Amino acid sequence: MNLRIDGHSPIPIRRQLMEQLRHAIEGGGVPRDQALPSIRELAGFLGVNPNTIARVIDDLKRSGYVEARRGKGMFVAPAPPARPAPHLREGFLQDTVIRAAALGMTADDLSVGVLSLAGIRPAAIRGAVEVLLVECSPPELDFFARELEAHLPVRVDKVLLAELPAVTRRQKQAGRWRAAVTSFCHLPQVEQLLKGKGVPVIALLAEAHLETLHRLAQFPSGTRVGVASTTIETAHNLEHSIANAGLPNIALVGVCPAEGAALGRLVRRVDVIVCSTAAAERVRGLAGSTVQVMIDDRALDQRAIEMLAALLVRENGDGPTEAPAPRPRPSTGRKSRGGATRATVLGK
Numbered sequence: 001m002n003l004r005i006d007g008h009s010p011i012p013i014r015r016q017l018m019e020q021l022r023h024a025i026e027g028g029g030v031p032r033d034q035a036l037p038s039i040r041e042l043a044g045f046l047g048v049n050p051n052t053i054a055r056v057i058d059d060l061k062r063s064g065y066v067e068a069r070r071g072k073g074m075f076v077a078p079a080p081p082a083r084p085a086p087h088l089r090e091g092f093l094q095d096t097v098i099r100a101a102a103l104g105m106t107a108d109d110l111s112v113g114v115l116s117l118a119g120i121r122p123a124a125i126r127g128a129v130e131v132l133l134v135e136c137s138p139p140e141l142d143f144f145a146r147e148l149e150a151h152l153p154v155r156v157d158k159v160l161l162a163e164l165p166a167v168t169r170r171q172k173q174a175g176r177w178r179a180a181v182t183s184f185c186h187l188p189q190v191e192q193l194l195k196g197k198g199v200p201v202i203a204l205l206a207e208a209h210l211e212t213l214h215r216l217a218q219f220p221s222g223t224r225v226g227v228a229s230t231t232i233e234t235a236h237n238l239e240h241s242i243a244n245a246g247l248p249n250i251a252l253v254g255v256c257p258a259e260g261a262a263l264g265r266l267v268r269r270v271d272v273i274v275c276s277t278a279a280a281e282r283v284r285g286l287a288g289s290t291v292q293v294m295i296d297d298r299a300l301d302q303r304a305i306e307m308l309a310a311l312l313v314r315e316n317g318d319g320p321t322e323a324p325a326p327r328p329r330p331s332t333g334r335k336s337r338g339g340a341t342r343a344t345v346l347g348k
Contacts, residue, residue, distance in 0.1 A: 054211040132180040147300035207241040212296040226270040
């Protein structure tokens with residue numbers, strides 16, 4: 001099967017790969033139960049960052065197109081989801097073009113509109129939808145804002161949790177936001193502060209990359225794992241994500257920020273440290289050669305993105321509504337991204 005990456009396309013590389021792999025699986029171009037190449041192999045074939053490949057595979061897994069088999073890797077699902085048949089899609093597109101023409105829209109008008117709603121934001125419409133993001137630290141604000149703006153046609157207004165009471169007293173400010181997003185641990189407080197402002201609030205969940213979980217699954221039983229990041233909140237969120245994966249071979253020992261004496265104590269108690277890029281230099285300096293260091297900067301959960309997208313669509317068409325009730329994953333009890341590149345992969 002041929003995969004083609006166009007570095008000059010306005011469509012993000014992640015989305016290019018996702019759609020091509022979905023199409024190949026749906027059309028039988030990749031047989032059911034076929035093993036996929038590893039993340040590193042795909043990244044090498046295509047000249048793409050391994051983190052991007054890991055996110056594509058993770059998206060395919062969440063959508064039911066592929067499944068992980070312990071100790072064997074990633075495989076095409078025996079019964080992947082079915083999308084509408086080609087003739088149905090063609091009919092839908094014809095209807096869309098006819099309706100657009102009836103409204104006086106040109107082909108360019110229609111293209112810009114579709115791309116903007118899909119998250120590919122031409123300059124003329126960039127930032128049309130404003131979303132409030134509330135977090136307790138600047139690193140968390142930067143992380144979630146970067147992820148949201150990469151996936152959705154929104155402009156993120158970042159506000160620290162401690163500053164939200166003062167910001168919400170400015171009624172005109174609150175009226176600009178289509179929705180507010182925060183992490184699960186801050187959800188009750190943010191909902192209370194925005195009560196009566198007409199701004200629905202939903203919770204986000206950030207997770208460890210699929211590649212990180214695969215690497216952790218390869219360690220022997222009883223491997224002791226610690227988590228470090230620039231802030232304790234980020235470290236706890238990453239630990240919680242790893243714990244939810246339910247890997248039976250690892251024991252999560254604890255978390256700590258990348259600064260201070262606590263990191264040295266944690267390093268002496270573990271076999272593996274999972275940390276953010278920003279914390280890696282200090283962690284490696286303390287770990288030496290005795291502790292393996294794994295870098296993971298987390299990825300925003302796809303279901304959280306879809307929840308926000310659905311909310312924004314409803315807000316656009318029907319006026320303010322209540323946000324859907326957040327449903328975090330079951331907890332284990334721990335607190336807790338140049339021209340075209342072409343490669344032939346799969347089904348060799």
